[in-house]
Amino acid sequence: MSTEPDRTSKPRKQIHLAAHFPGVNNTTVWSDPRSGSHIRFDSFRRFAQIAERAKFDFLFLAEGLRLREQNGEIYDLDVVGRPDTFTVLAALAAVTDRLGLAGTINSTFNEPYEVARQFASLDHLSAGRAAWNVVTSWDAFTGENFRRGGYLEQDQRYERARSFLHATQTLFDSWHGDEIADDKATGAFLAEPEPGRFSVHDAFFDIEGQFNVPRSPQGRPVIFQAGDSEQGREFAAAEADAIFSRHGTKDAGQAFYADVKDRMAKYGRDRDQLKVLPAATFVLGETDAEAQELAKEIRHQQVSGQTAIRFLEQLWNRDLSSYDPDGPLPEIDPDLGEHTVARGRASVRMHRDPLETAREWRELAERKNYSIRELIIEVTGRQNFIGSARTIADTLDDYVQSDASDGFILVPHITPDGLGEFADKVVPLLQEKGVFRTEYEGTTLREHLGLRPLPRRDARSTAAEPTVSQTPEGVAA
Structure with a gap:
């Protein structure tokens, strides 16, 4: 008997695809001569233009605020630095037309006015393609680069992040007129009285004034969340437009998908207003067997x-x-004791019970006769798709139609050109299936994601503040 889900009662879902230009990572194969610079703009440009040629929804950049260290030295086994996210995304806005531009920006060591102004500007420059992955920083090591380094306890960092997001939303909505016209004769923006006036007073922010960037095409950036914690799931259900996940199996993906979407009704939101987008790697071969061998290599x-x-x-x-x-x-x-060997690494915090994790790793190594290297290869693997182009296309489609995700954020092991093989071989098969666009139908990222236009909020209202989960540098908590 067939195990395929019954899809006759509902239309086939469209797959959402995005491309992650990996920053600090162990994904990129640096030894491959095809791997390019992570500093030169040409790498970002080529990567973005491949994604746009394939009609992807958006490009995603992570962000790190301090070089990581291990054993007292700079950790030099992967990227040790990269240009500022806003600078790169703004430059990419000039060399792309439809591709969404998503960046991780920290709410712990920035100020609401500055971040709101930068995102509103990016949304204008890109004609409505900006997105913000909201994260906080959890460690004093990163905070040493900033005046406020490490001064907040963990629960207070949650509260500051929540207030930060509320403040930026207040600023985005401060230009609340239905129409804002650009007077070409005078260069002035025309709106109802007091455009941009805002006031935010709480335990963390005491700001008021006039926001100087008119309402942008999307109203505010698309809001992304990277979090698997209870608080992260609640934030996504209440406020986020998309949530990243890191579940490596179809069953785990379906459980996460159902849990997050089931939470949305109590916030007055429909299930289709939140997209679940796990990160995934891929290895393509002419046959499934060839791809498996290549994946091991x-x-x-x-x-x-x-x-x-x-x-x-x-x-x-x-x-x-x-x-x-x-x-x-x-x-x-x-x-x-206190973590001193590895500093500034998200993975240190991810092991909430080191002794239990070590016990599980020992059991796995003994059961499979693994060396240290073989064990790490297995336990650090992420969601991945391995096979021929047809196999990968069928698998991606199955995950989405089975409600294990709404799409995927692809992380190639070669940058910037490693995405090209997927664009040329897998995307056409998804288009043949009728589950992926052949042309962009809208101009904004909200339209690409199938999200509704934002309602306008009054910057002087007392609406309930959103919540934010604490996640290190954009890695799911």
């Missing part, structure tokens, strides 16, 4: 012996440089 390139030891140190919180990556795991347990 790529994972060994991504996780060198040195990289495996560095990843293990992040859990063990010890210097393990004397250990053989092709040997067994350490017999000693992780150090539960």
Whole structure:
């Protein structure tokens, strides 16, 4: 009997696709001569133009606010620096026409007026293609680069983030006239009296004045959330337009999808007003067997012996440089003291119970006879699709039609040109299936995502403030 879900009662969902230009990461195969610079603008331009040629919804940039360190030295096994997100996205707005431009911007070490002004400007410059992945910073190490470094307790960082988002929304909505005309004769913007007037007074912000950027094409950027925690799911259900996820199986994806979307009704929102978009890698081959062999080779390139030891140190919180990556795991347990080996790494915080995680890793290594390197290759893998173009197209479609996601944020292992193979081989098959656009139908990112136009809010209203989950540098919590 067929296990395919019954899809005769509802129309086939359209797949949403985005492209992630990986920043600080262990995805890019740096040893491959095809890997390009992560500093030169040409890399970002080529990547964006491939995504737009394939009619993707948006390009996504993560953001790091400090160079990471391990054992007291700069962690040099991946990208150690990258240009400012706003600068890159603004430049990309000039060389693309329809592609959405999404960036991770931190709410802990910025100010509402500054961030609102930058996003409103980007939305104008791009004609309505801006998106904001809202995150907070959790560690004092990153905060040392800023005046406020590390001064807030964890619960207060949540509260500040919530107030920050409320404040930026107040600023975005401060130009609340239905029509704003540009008087070409005088260069003046015409609106109802007191355009841009705002007032925000709470425990974190005491600001009022006049916002100097007229209402942008989308009203505000599309709001993204990266979070798997209880608070992250609630924020997404209440406020976000899209949520990233990191579930590696179809069953886990379906459970997450149902949980988040079931929360939306209590906030007066329809399920289709939130898109669930897991990150995913892909490996293409002429046949499924060829792709599987290639995938094994790529994972060994991504996780060198040195990289495996560095990843293990992040859990063990010890210097393990004397250990053989092709040997067994350490017999000693992780150090539960203050994290000093790896600083500025999201993965340190992700292991909430180091002893339990170490126990699970030991059991896995013993069961499968894994070395340190083989173990790290498995436990650091993300959602991935491996096979021929036809197999990958069918699998992506199955996940979306089965409500395991609404689409995917693709992370190629070669940048900037690694996306091209997917664009040329998989996208046409999705178009043949009728589940992916052949041309852009709208001009704004909200239209690409199938989101409704935003209602206008009064900047002087006392609407309930949204909540935000705390996530490190755009990585799901």
